[in-house]
Amino acid sequence: MIAELGLAVLWMAAALAVLQLVAGILALRPEGRQVAGLVRPVAVMQGVLVAGALVALITLFLTTDLSVKLVAENSHSMKPFIFKLAGTWGNHEGSMLLWVAIMAVAGGFVALVEKRLPENTLIATLAGQAFVSLGFYAFLLLASNPFQRLPEPAPEGAGLNPLLQDIGLAFHPPTLYVGYVGLSIAFSFAVGALVTRDVGPAFARAMRPWVLGAWIFLTLGITAGSYWAYYTLGWGGWWFWDPVENASLMPWLAATALLHSCSVLASRNALKAWTVMLGVIAFSMSMVGTFLVRSGILTSVHAFAVDPERGSFILALLAIYIGGALTLFALRASTVTEGARFSFVSREAALVFNNVMLCGILGIVLVGTLYPLLTEAMGVKVSVGPPYFNPVSAVFAIPMMLVMGVGPLLRWRQDSFEGKGAGRITLPVGVCALLSAAVLLGVELLAPQIKLLPALGLAIAAGLAPASFLPLRGRNLRRTPLATWGMVFGHFGIAVALFGMASESAFSTERLAAMRPGDVQQVGPYAVKLEGIGPVAGPNWTALEGTVSASYAGAAPSILRPQARTFSNPPGNRTESALKTRWNGQLYAVLGEEGDDGRWQMRFWWKPFVPMIWYGGALIALGGLLALLGRVAADVRRLVATGKIAYRRERQGR
Amino acid sequence: MSNGPKTKPRLAVWLPLILFAGFFALVIWGLVRPADREVASAFIDKPLPEFNLPPATDERPGLATATFKAGKPRLLNVFASWCVPCAVESPQLAQLAGQGVEIDGVAIRDRKPDVARFLAQNGNPFARIGKDDLSQVQLAIGSSGVPETFVVDGKGVIRYQHIGEIRPEDVPLILSKLEEAAQ
Numbered sequence A: 001m002i003a004e005l006g007l008a009v010l011w012m013a014a015a016l017a018v019l020q021l022v023a024g025i026l027a028l029r030p031e032g033r034q035v036a037g038l039v040r041p042v043a044v045m046q047g048v049l050v051a052g053a054l055v056a057l058i059t060l061f062l063t064t065d066l067s068v069k070l071v072a073e074n075s076h077s078m079k080p081f082i083f084k085l086a087g088t089w090g091n092h093e094g095s096m097l098l099w100v101a102i103m104a105v106a107g108g109f110v111a112l113v114e115k116r117l118p119e120n121t122l123i124a125t126l127a128g129q130a131f132v133s134l135g136f137y138a139f140l141l142l143a144s145n146p147f148q149r150l151p152e153p154a155p156e157g158a159g160l161n162p163l164l165q166d167i168g169l170a171f172h173p174p175t176l177y178v179g180y181v182g183l184s185i186a187f188s189f190a191v192g193a194l195v196t197r198d199v200g201p202a203f204a205r206a207m208r209p210w211v212l213g214a215w216i217f218l219t220l221g222i223t224a225g226s227y228w229a230y231y232t233l234g235w236g237g238w239w240f241w242d243p244v245e246n247a248s249l250m251p252w253l254a255a256t257a258l259l260h261s262c263s264v265l266a267s268r269n270a271l272k273a274w275t276v277m278l279g280v281i282a283f284s285m286s287m288v289g290t291f292l293v294r295s296g297i298l299t300s301v302h303a304f305a306v307d308p309e310r311g312s313f314i315l316a317l318l319a320i321y322i323g324g325a326l327t328l329f330a331l332r333a334s335t336v337t338e339g340a341r342f343s344f345v346s347r348e349a350a351l352v353f354n355n356v357m358l359c360g361i362l363g364i365v366l367v368g369t370l371y372p373l374l375t376e377a378m379g380v381k382v383s384v385g386p387p388y389f390n391p392v393s394a395v396f397a398i399p400m401m402l403v404m405g406v407g408p409l410l411r412w413r414q415d416s417f418e419g420k421g422a423g424r425i426t427l428p429v430g431v432c433a434l435l436s437a438a439v440l441l442g443v444e445l446l447a448p449q450i451k452l453l454p455a456l457g458l459a460i461a462a463g464l465a466p467a468s469f470l471p472l473r474g475r476n477l478r479r480t481p482l483a484t485w486g487m488v489f490g491h492f493g494i495a496v497a498l499f500g501m502a503s504e505s506a507f508s509t510e511r512l513a514a515m516r517p518g519d520v521q522q523v524g525p526y527a528v529k530l531e532g533i534g535p536v537a538g539p540n541w542t543a544l545e546g547t548v549s550a551s552y553a554g555a556a557p558s559i560l561r562p563q564a565r566t567f568s569n570p571p572g573n574r575t576e577s578a579l580k581t582r583w584n585g586q587l588y589a590v591l592g593e594e595g596d597d598g599r600w601q602m603r604f605w606w607k608p609f610v611p612m613i614w615y616g617g618a619l620i621a622l623g624g625l626l627a628l629l630g631r632v633a634a635d636v637r638r639l640v641a642t643g644k645i646a647y648r649r650e651r652q653g654r
Numbered sequence B: 001m002s003n004g005p006k007t008k009p010r011l012a013v014w015l016p017l018i019l020f021a022g023f024f025a026l027v028i029w030g031l032v033r034p035a036d037r038e039v040a041s042a043f044i045d046k047p048l049p050e051f052n053l054p055p056a057t058d059e060r061p062g063l064a065t066a067t068f069k070a071g072k073p074r075l076l077n078v079f080a081s082w083c084v085p086c087a088v089e090s091p092q093l094a095q096l097a098g099q100g101v102e103i104d105g106v107a108i109r110d111r112k113p114d115v116a117r118f119l120a121q122n123g124n125p126f127a128r129i130g131k132d133d134l135s136q137v138q139l140a141i142g143s144s145g146v147p148e149t150f151v152v153d154g155k156g157v158i159r160y161q162h163i164g165e166i167r168p169e170d171v172p173l174i175l176s177k178l179e180e181a182a183q
Helices: A002-027 A030-062 A069-074 A081-087 A092-113 A119-143 A167-195 A201-232 A243-268 A272-294 A308-336 A347-377 A386-409 A420-446 A452-467 A482-507 A612-651 B011-032 B065-069 B084-088 B090-098 B112-122 B136-140 B168-182
Strands: A509-515 A520-523 A526-537 A541-552 A558-560 A563-567 A572-576 A578-582 A585-594 A600-608 B074-079 B103-108 B126-132 B148-152 B158-163
Touching: A002 A030, A002 A092, A002 A119, A030 A069, A030 A081, A030 A092, A030 A119, A069 A092, A081 A167, A092 A119, A092 A167, A119 A167, A119 A308, A167 A201, A167 A243, A167 A272, A167 A308, A201 A243, A201 A272, A201 A572, A201 A612, A243 A272, A243 A347, A272 A308, A272 A347, A272 B011, A308 B011, A347 A386, A347 B011, A386 A420, A386 A452, A386 A482, A420 A452, A452 A482, A482 A600, A482 A612, A509 A520, A520 A600, A526 A585, A526 A600, A541 A578, A541 A585, A541 A600, A558 A578, A563 A585, A572 A585, B065 B074, B084 B090, B084 B112, B090 B103, B090 B168, B103 B136, B112 B126, B126 B136, B148 B168, B158 B168
Parallel strands: B074 B103, B103 B126
Antiparallel strands: A509 A600, A520 A526, A526 A541, A541 A558, A541 A563, A563 A572, A578 A585, A585 A600, B074 B148, B148 B158
16 A cells, blocks of 8 residues: 555656646746746645655565565565665665655755745756656656565565665765755756856855755765775775765765855856856766666676666666756857956966866766776776776875865955965965975885875875964954855865875784684784684674774773674675774774684784774865855845845835 | 857867767667676686695595696586585586586585585586685686686686586586687
8 A cells, every 4th residue: 555655656746747847848938927836836746745755665664565576675574673764775766766855855945945046047947857857757667666566475575785784874875865966956057047048146156055965965975985885894995996986976076166166156256157067067977976886887797786778777867968968058158158257366266276176086087987898898808996096086186185275365356475465375375385395204204115195195184284274364263154164174174084094095004814812913003812702693693703802002902893794684794893993093803714723814904093084074074064054044144134125115115 | 267258169168068978878888788797807818727636525536737638628616515506506517517528626615524415415527526725726716706617628728717606597608618618
């Protein structure tokens, strides 16, 4: 019953999306003005209905209704509650429903609250949003119905992939999805603005909170995903340049560029065409990423879950939306390109530089991700890894981070490093630059074995961290806008994360040892002792658990419990690494297999300051949140003010 | 600064679309290309490393590289008694053996009684079985798991690597690879 209801509601929502699109197109013509009032309420209703369909699917998963195919294939009655919930989107169909639901709810929200844009642009935006949603509705309803029943209810569910049975993974995909799909709003705004040729500060201000919101979720999603990979995969690495990771990084890079160019457009009415194009690119990257992951086109080793039919469907959607939007852009760009001019030394110029560098990195990642496919087309099979990505992206990232220290101090339109600018900009930035140079020199003299990139990372982080606080200099901190605080924290977060990455790469020590209970090994500052190995059981797994006592530089030992878990439904193995976090780093322990001689393969890492990577990510997201709060608060104040003015006018009978 | 004068012909605005068209063409090719998505092993067309393994069971002799240089293509099957998919592929191995294919086995990290029980339950298609307790041979021939099957030509050169169990539908493929290796 619930399944049928969910399906019916989903069809109704799709029908409303058709209505939203048609009414939107009609409303943009002079003869169709009377249907204009229809678009907003329909968009809101569509959001409500899809949310209902998602609730129906969640209910089916929570009650483990095994007559539904999707539940039987992906859930199990013995699974803990939280993983039943996460099972809803831990599969293809459910995740597409989640995607459509977030998209429709966001669209409904825009329809409800957005009052700044000219009505025509908003209607074009909502029509664009409906157009994009329709493709995904078609995909869901025609090619991947989540509510399909089985002819006979299954006796028991097949369970969820053990790798995914982790609390981090329960919330990682929805977080990323909110980010991806939030960018669809920016995409629709860009399309709407192109249709009505109305690209200006109002458009940028309307789009900015959505970009910021999406960007916060992407930042959190990537940070959490990186930490998840770090502690579950048991390899001690935190970023692998894997296609799936790149798929989430590319929209983030585009969204970061968009965020910055948005602020230029909002404040200075410049970079019009560029901002619109980034709006299109950001969501396009989300779709391209989803396609690359879902179609299995890049999963070359032991290909699994490859479904060319689904791949073709998503590819058709890509062609329609990205191809369509880029064509529209090419046709309309010439009419929106004029913007305010600015000089070479100005905040605009610094932001343009940042944009170009971010797009450079984006290009590098995209090419690297597609390169195996490209060479295969020419008959050679290769795989591309860190030796390509790290140095080549650093070529763009390092200049960008250098400019990042200066850019926020520059004035809009025109500035100078001499005269008045000397005390305000040149001197403090010079101090930070000296700090960087000193660190670089120190590293090269004291630890010449450290490679160039980590050394540069340490040096830039040392300069960027204080430089990111310079915009606060000489300001009344209480009156500093939240958005400025957001920028400061965001940039500081970059410095912190960079420090973590460089430190991990420069100072990590690894120890691989076959140990008997009682054996002691030295890992960095830690002395680790294998106390014993014993069995433990969880709700749907059993595990061998090692008890390791680790003592930092002779201090009282703390206990780590790395596990090798065996899951029963479905069968599978997973290592559960154990971590001991200190302020200055992390000890990472993995339990391996038992050798023939009764010794256990143990793997330890001491990673100085590695948690800074994720603290940095969290700081960046916090910066985004502060900026978002600042913008939204300003918008609300303005709404209230205009409301008051209108009320007074009305009372005075004007 | 970033925006040129309006009158300039703006070919640049078409650039994103052109790049997207290139991407589209590439992935279309990727989707329709032949289904061979396996990464070719780096060990294909390389000679087998020199090894000489003791027997894993009392019924069959051990296995040495020299066996594979006798002029006739053979199959080298990497298995273990503790490996469930290895039992699944035994009918297919029996079928291949029945068609005159000579199969040699390498038992990975196994014990003699376990191997004997495994062969008693699932049949014994092997001419020789070597015992590889440290996975030395397994790693040296580029196998990362069990079961895996290698087609080795009469000169001791690896010609094909089959990862995972041999399913009934894989038998013709294995036979055709053996024929290729015989040429």
